[in-house]
Amino acid sequence: MLKQPSTKYRAFKPVNLPDRQWPSRSITQAPLWMSTDLRDGNQSLFEPMNSVQKLKLFKELCGIGFKEIEVGFPSASQTDFNFVRQLITEGHIPSDVSIEVLTQAREHLIRQTIESLHGARRAIVHVYNATSPQFRNLVFDMSKAEVLAMAVSAVRLVKALTAQQPETEWTLQYSPETFSMTELDFALEICNAVTDAWEATPDHKIILNLPATVEAATANIYADQIEWTHRHLAKRDSIILSVHPHNDRGTAVAATELALMAGADRVEGCLFGHGERTGNVDLVTLALNLYTQGIDPQLDFSNINRVARLVEECTQLPIHPRHPYVGDLVFTAFSGSHQDAIKKGFAAQKPDALWNVPYLPLDPADVGRSYDSVIRVNSQSGKGGIAYLMENAHGIVMPRRLQIEFAAVVQQQMDASGLELSSDDLWHIFNQHYLARQTLFTYQEHHLFEHGNAQGIRVLVNIHDQPQWLRGEGNGPIDAFIQALAQIGIEVTVHSYEERSMSSSASAGNAKACAFVELAHAGQSTTTYGVGIDENIITASLKAIISSLNRLGDAVVSHYRQAA
Missing domain, CATH: 3.20.20.70 (Aldolase class I)
Structure with a gap:
């Protein structure tokens, strides 16, 4: 039991201001x-x-x-x-x-x-x-x-x-x-x-x-x-x-x-x-x-x-996922009733009208946030259940923002099929969207070298099935690869990077490491995750960057063709 507060703490005395004006004022x-x-x-x-x-x-x-x-x-x-x-x-x-x-x-x-x-x-x-x-x-x-x-x-x-x-x-x-x-x-x-x-x-x-x-x-x-x-x-x-x-x-x-x-x-x-x-x-x-x-x-x-x-x-301090306006989950609804109200609000919202969407005091687009996690809302058990199955059945421990992104992909599949998805179904969707998509790039091999205080890298990739060596230098392998991409007209920024170990029983066979890279194309606020899996963490990281590039899609292809 807490102690009786009256015996330990003094109440703060109010100010003698009977004609206070601030209650009737507004911030203008x-x-x-x-x-x-x-x-x-x-x-x-x-x-x-x-x-x-x-x-x-x-x-x-x-x-x-x-x-x-x-x-x-x-x-x-x-x-x-x-x-x-x-x-x-x-x-x-x-x-x-x-x-x-x-x-x-x-x-x-x-x-x-x-x-x-x-x-x-x-x-x-x-x-x-x-x-x-x-x-x-x-x-x-x-x-x-x-x-x-x-x-x-x-x-x-x-x-x-x-x-x-x-x-x-x-x-x-x-x-x-x-x-x-x-x-x-x-x-x-x-x-x-x-x-x-x-x-x-x-x-x-x-x-x-x-x-x-x-x-x-x-x-x-x-x-x-x-x-x-x-x-x-x-x-x-x-x-x-x-x-x-x-x-x-x-x-x-x-x-x-x-x-x-x-x-x-x-x-x-x-x-x-x-x-x-x-x-x-x-x-x-x-x-x-x-x-x-x-x-x-x-x-x-x-x-x-x-x-x-x-x-x-x-x-080195995390921002709480429920932090006002900023948290990763503040524009995501898990309740079915919230989902229904938000969808109806979006349907009724006119471009030139005052913002009037239920449960959303701020238009996510005004702070550069995507509508995806709002429109593709999950049921109360959707995101949590997906993350749990992916971790326990396949050894994939997804970052929170990737959980939201992937849950939207899964929700779309569920809406299309109307069927319950098993853990193997989830792995198939994950592999299809993050690991096997190779529309622009495929990874072949890489070599690291030192150049003074910089880390250098040479990466052999296939671009539209044509082999090409890329070379760059940076403060580490990931930064060096980003610099190498910039030399062929593909300018991206890394918003977040995480690496996780995987259990040997995971669906990826003998893979031991999984890398997650969140990229944005130059001048764009929307980010896209890429995932790479390999026994070597650097290789996994490079594959994750390539995964994200392939998922960025048309914007990357357009800039690459202009540079070429």
Whole structure:
């Protein structure tokens, strides 16, 4: 039994705001967005990203449309310091993007932080110190006056140091860490003091960031705290009011939306809600929530699969299959009644009409998702039963997205025949669609070689029954083969790759390895799986790529003929 909560926990006191305005307001435009994936998100990973991964994710964030990106904590680690320098010296920062860096309100850390930003075109210096009674009394043993003095002193130092580098467009951001657990009058006093110290004006604003560092109350209380502060700030016209909600209570998205109604201008968070403990607020969900209400979020998630796979690659964190808008299963119905309603909705939906399909709050096509898994919906036991039989009878452990894709193929066969399919029937369909289809390519042999730091490969394939040697180099055999294909006009990108061992009793005879490759043709968001089986895992991987090429079909043939 849980302990009686009344003897252990204190209820959070509501804000005295009887004339609150936010409940009657609506969000009518996108906020200013700030991604902290490379800082707050990164510091929460089992293995923090290396510079290659961070640069890849930084470029993706810029491509999505973020204009403010927190790129690190340069005074906390040499790795972060070096990454900030790399972004600046190698010219990776678009002219309309401001990089942001975090520092505690301590002199030597602030000096090192400003040093890391030398030569930047536009930079945001984010200074913070904790302000709540819990931290004042338990962690730092500081009075309110000492906490306030620390914040003001830090801001004055930033102002003096940045004045020495006029070639950079500087913005100050101040966060009273643990704002949502700080007495409102004290948080206001500090915010007004640092605003004065920065000498903020309507033309040279300060960012005041009010974090729910640990989410400790219901979303409406956070909204009250934001509205109270918004209404009482001394120089509101000289302030960009920002929020940084965490998700400890599971309501970060709701808290953020209510905070925007309450007067916030700006939101900090991470793609897919990454971050410490239960994470930061999920910027993808927030943005697409706006989109489904007819508001342009000013962020481009039209190819959400690519974004999701890249973030998974860089962070090594999986995205839940039921994640809003993004999960592999969110547009797939297993219930028969859901299937019927969705099919009828699609039949009634007109191209120029408002979206009105049951169970689908968002048109999958708007985020680059295929209709296949929606239209070819499975019965409640369909996908799970297919995956179970393929694994237990044939040793094929399919990735989740391949399960969805293959289930649609099986469903089509079932619709045509009206008969129950056995495990052997499933294997026959799988072999026909993924292993035996050789409309364009067939694999013959390959040879690997080393070329400096690169991995080289020579592959003999039959193209329309004509033998041809392909040669390429890359960071591994798969990448080398992709580069070899590009030389004959076939440009594809690998969205995911997995390899699994197979039992010796599998239908593939003595095969020991099965490779799964998910490819997309250049310029296309739709992906297609290929499967390869062989005793040698590299050979299986090459066969999987060829399988996917054959399944991509006409697009590959067209590009190959044009190149030829």
